[in-house]
Amino acid sequence: xxxxxxVRSVVAGIAVVAIALGVSGCGGGNFAVKNLAKTxxxxxxxxxxxxxxxxxxxxxxxxxxxxxxELAKTPGATVEQRVAQLFAAPGAQQFDxxxxxxxxxxxxxxxxxxxxxxxxxxxxxGLNTMLREAYGDKSEFFIFDELDQQKLYxxxxxxxxxxxxxxxxxxxGGKPLLLTNSLPGESPNLSFxxxxxxxxxxxxxxxxxxxxxxxxxxxxxxxxxxxxxxIPL
Numbered sequence: 001x002x003x004x005x006x007v008r009s010v011v012a013g014i015a016v017v018a019i020a021l022g023v024s025g026c027g028g029g030n031f032a033v034k035n036l037a038k039t040x041x042x043x044x045x046x047x048x049x050x051x052x053x054x055x056x057x058x059x060x061x062x063x064x065x066x067x068x069x070e071l072a073k074t075p076g077a078t079v080e081q082r083v084a085q086l087f088a089a090p091g092a093q094q095f096d097x098x099x100x101x102x103x104x105x106x107x108x109x110x111x112x113x114x115x116x117x118x119x120x121x122x123x124x125x126g127l128n129t130m131l132r133e134a135y136g137d138k139s140e141f142f143i144f145d146e147l148d149q150q151k152l153y154x155x156x157x158x159x160x161x162x163x164x165x166x167x168x169x170x171x172x173g174g175k176p177l178l179l180t181n182s183l184p185g186e187s188p189n190l191s192f193x194x195x196x197x198x199x200x201x202x203x204x205x206x207x208x209x210x211x212x213x214x215x216x217x218x219x220x221x222x223x224x225x226x227x228x229x230x231i232p233l
Contacts, residue, residue, distance in 0.1 A: 041213050042141040048206045049135050053087065055195050055202075056128050060086060062192065063120045066179045070120040086124055089139075093129065098122055102129040104158060104230035111165045111177065119178050127162065131155055133233045134203065149211040153218045154231040156203035161228050163196045 038046075064071050064079045071077055074097075085095075094100045097117050101109060106126025110119045132139075134155035136147060169177045180192040211218050221231065 037142045039143055041209060042143065042145065044209060045135070045141040045145075045147060045206060048202050049139060049141075052131055052199060052202050053128075053139075055199050056124060056131070057083060057087060059192065059195050060120065060124045062195075063124065063178065063180070067120055070118045070178070073116075073118045074121075082118075082121055086121070086128055093125075095121075095125065098125060102126065103133055104130055104232060107158070107162055107230055111169055113169065113171050113177065123162070123166075123178065127159070130158060130233065131199075131203070146214075147206070147210045149207045149214065149216060149218055151233045152203050152207035152210060154221070154233055156200045156207065157221055158230050158233075159196060159200050159203065161230055163193070164228055166192075 060083055061079055064082065071079060071082065074082070093102065098106050098109060098121075103126055106122050106129065108126075109115055109117075110122035110126060115122065134148075134151040136145065138145060141147070166176070166178055166180050171177055181189055207218060210216075
């Protein structure tokens with residue numbers, strides 16, 4: 001216990017120095033003094049989180065371009081405005097149009113054929129907040145931050161379930177609730193599939209890294225098409 005307190009004191013001292021150097025402009029070049037308070041795994045987690053956020057932004061823009069009717073459900077809205085709403089600084093976010101839900105509950109709402117709101121916004125808000133929850137609602141990681149390998153693993157499975165729903169869920173007229181990959185007769189378009197695949201790989205890889213670091217096992221979940229329900233984190 002004493003050793004742990006001692007280490008905490010050292011890290012706190014490093015943080016103070018980092019802030020001082022940052023203010024005084026002494027941390028030139030590509031070196032960030034705050035990285036002294038990070039392990040290699042923290043730096044890997046930072047990179048995985050930042051990459052996932054960029055992939056989510058790309059997917060949001062692509063979904064709006066593929067489904068302009070969804071953006072039109074919010075009069076006067078632009079893609080840029082909706083992206084800004086979705087990717088505001090990490091923290092508690094609620095939207096009346098989504099009935100105050102987030103995470104898997106928002107993805108469930110987006111998958112409901114009876115939902116009349118902006119499905120792109122509901123889908124991506126749910127996906128983004130679900131992933132942020134898997135990262136402990138943090139956007140940067142330091143020595144004493146602990147990630148949960150099981151949440152990261154479950155988030156990857158939830159992305160797989162979302163992709164399956166996007167390809168199978170239909171409205172009362174038999175049309176996809178959201179268009180992603182190409183329809184019959186259109187030129188092949190696998191750009192959505194590639195981006196979702198990258199998101200899944202990122203979450204699975206980080207889950208394995210965290211499991212190895214903490215010497216813990218990942219409880220593997222097997223889904224069948226008859227039970228493709230999102231996993232609460």
